[in-house]
Every structure is written in structure tokens, then in C-alpha cells.
Amino acid sequence: MSTTTARRLSVPAVHARPAIRVAVADSLPLLREGLFALVQRSPVMRWAGHATTGPELVHLVGHTQPDVVLLGAGANREPQLAAVLAAARSTPAVVVLVEPGQVNRAYLGEALRAGARGVVARDADPLRIAEAITTASRQIHIDGQLRSVLLPGEAPGALPGPLPVPRRPALTGREYEVLHLLAEGLSTTQIAAGLLLSVETIRTHVRGVLRKLGARDRTHAVALAFRSGLLVVPEQPTGEGRTALSPV
Numbered sequence: 001m002s003t004t005t006a007r008r009l010s011v012p013a014v015h016a017r018p019a020i021r022v023a024v025a026d027s028l029p030l031l032r033e034g035l036f037a038l039v040q041r042s043p044v045m046r047w048a049g050h051a052t053t054g055p056e057l058v059h060l061v062g063h064t065q066p067d068v069v070l071l072g073a074g075a076n077r078e079p080q081l082a083a084v085l086a087a088a089r090s091t092p093a094v095v096v097l098v099e100p101g102q103v104n105r106a107y108l109g110e111a112l113r114a115g116a117r118g119v120v121a122r123d124a125d126p127l128r129i130a131e132a133i134t135t136a137s138r139q140i141h142i143d144g145q146l147r148s149v150l151l152p153g154e155a156p157g158a159l160p161g162p163l164p165v166p167r168r169p170a171l172t173g174r175e176y177e178v179l180h181l182l183a184e185g186l187s188t189t190q191i192a193a194g195l196l197l198s199v200e201t202i203r204t205h206v207r208g209v210l211r212k213l214g215a216r217d218r219t220h221a222v223a224l225a226f227r228s229g230l231l232v233v234p235e236q237p238t239g240e241g242r243t244a245l246s247p248v
Helices: 003-010 029-041 054-064 080-086 105-113 126-136 144-150 173-183 188-195 199-213 218-228
Strands: 020-025 045-051 068-071 093-098 118-121
Touching: 020 029, 020 054, 020 126, 029 045, 029 126, 045 054, 045 126, 054 068, 054 080, 054 173, 068 080, 068 126, 080 093, 080 173, 093 105, 093 126, 105 118, 105 144, 118 126, 118 144, 173 188, 173 199, 173 218, 188 199, 199 218
Parallel strands: 020 045, 020 068, 068 093, 093 118
Antiparallel strands: none
16 A cells, blocks of 8 residues: 555545434425425435424424424414424424515514524525525524514624513423313323323423413413414314314
């Protein structure tokens, strides 16, 4: 072996930065497929899975621990779900995909206060969505199209200052699951059986939900959750039977 060859072999390899693991939550299949294709084409991203509802997303985050979650309005009509994810053990960076009707300072500010790391227009071109993912994995990202709405008069490169904390402590992922099942009318015993937990553990989670929502009892907690947008009733076509309660 020549001296030159030996020197080449002894040079330490340069390790690339780990790929950004991306999960998507939205009820629209076309959007999920488009974002999947975007992530698959990127050399710096890796697909971590998708969800269509809030509870599915909480479960997905707990098991796959993505770095970034793209949160569409189809799975989160109000930004409170970002606060639930912010309380998760792995704490992914949440990027809210903003619909045209949500492009206002009140909604954008609430999304960031709830814990979102980034906001980008849902109909933005792929390059801007990719930029939102990569930037939000490190710092707050406000898409250029939305910056003038959220930060009127700010310099183009300015980042928002410290934002007020959410009005109430965020529910943990497990507390959110329990709240969802309470809204479906399940008893403590039924919830414990469904989540494979003890009855006493479920009671502890219920107490946490009541305390964090400032609720008197379970019924009041469910009412407050619907009123705040943490839980929503899905729109059903006329004639499809009764409307079931469903999470964000």
C-alpha cells in the first residue's frame, strides 16, 4: 500500500447531519400524499408517518418521535393541538399549515403561543414548505407570505419576540387521549381497558385534565374542550345518521 493511499484511508469520515424525521397530520389524502412525495425527494428529510386525527397524531408522535410535525387544519381546526404536542416527551417542532381563511394575526399568534415552531401557508409551493420544515427544526419560522400579517412593520429578517405562555397548562398526550374518550362517553373502567392502564391511573389523568382545563367535573371538561377548539364535532353529510364526537 502506498503512502498516499494510507493517508487517504486514515482521514476521518465526515458524518452528515441526521435526516429530519417528518410526520404529517391532516384528513385530506391528497395533501398527505403530496407532502409524502416532498419528503421522499429531499436528501435531508425522512418520512416518519401520517395521522388523520389528533389522537392518532399523539399516538404516532409517542411511538416514532419525529423531529417535525406538519399540522394541517384537517386534523387541527384550532391551534391548541400544538400545545398538546409541545407537552409530549419527544417534543417535536410543530409547523402549522395555515389555510386561506386562517391568515389573520389572531390565528397565527395563537398558533405560536400554543407551541408551534413555524407557520406556513397550506398552499405554499414545495420549496417554501421544505424551507419551513428545515428551519423550524432549529428555530421559529414564519413564512414570508404570513410575516407581514403577523409582524406588520417588522424588518424582513426579524423574528418575533417572546410570546405569552398559553392561558392554561397544556395537556399531555395521555391526558388528551383520556379527554377524547371522555367525550365519547366512556367510563373510567372502559377507558382503562381500552388504553391498557389501571383504573387508578386513568383517575389520575382525569384529575389532571380537570385541573388544567379549570373544569368542575368531566362533563364541564368536555364542554370546555369543545368551546376552546381542543375537541371539535366533525362535519357530517346530511342524512348520514347521528354525528359522533371527534377530536381535533
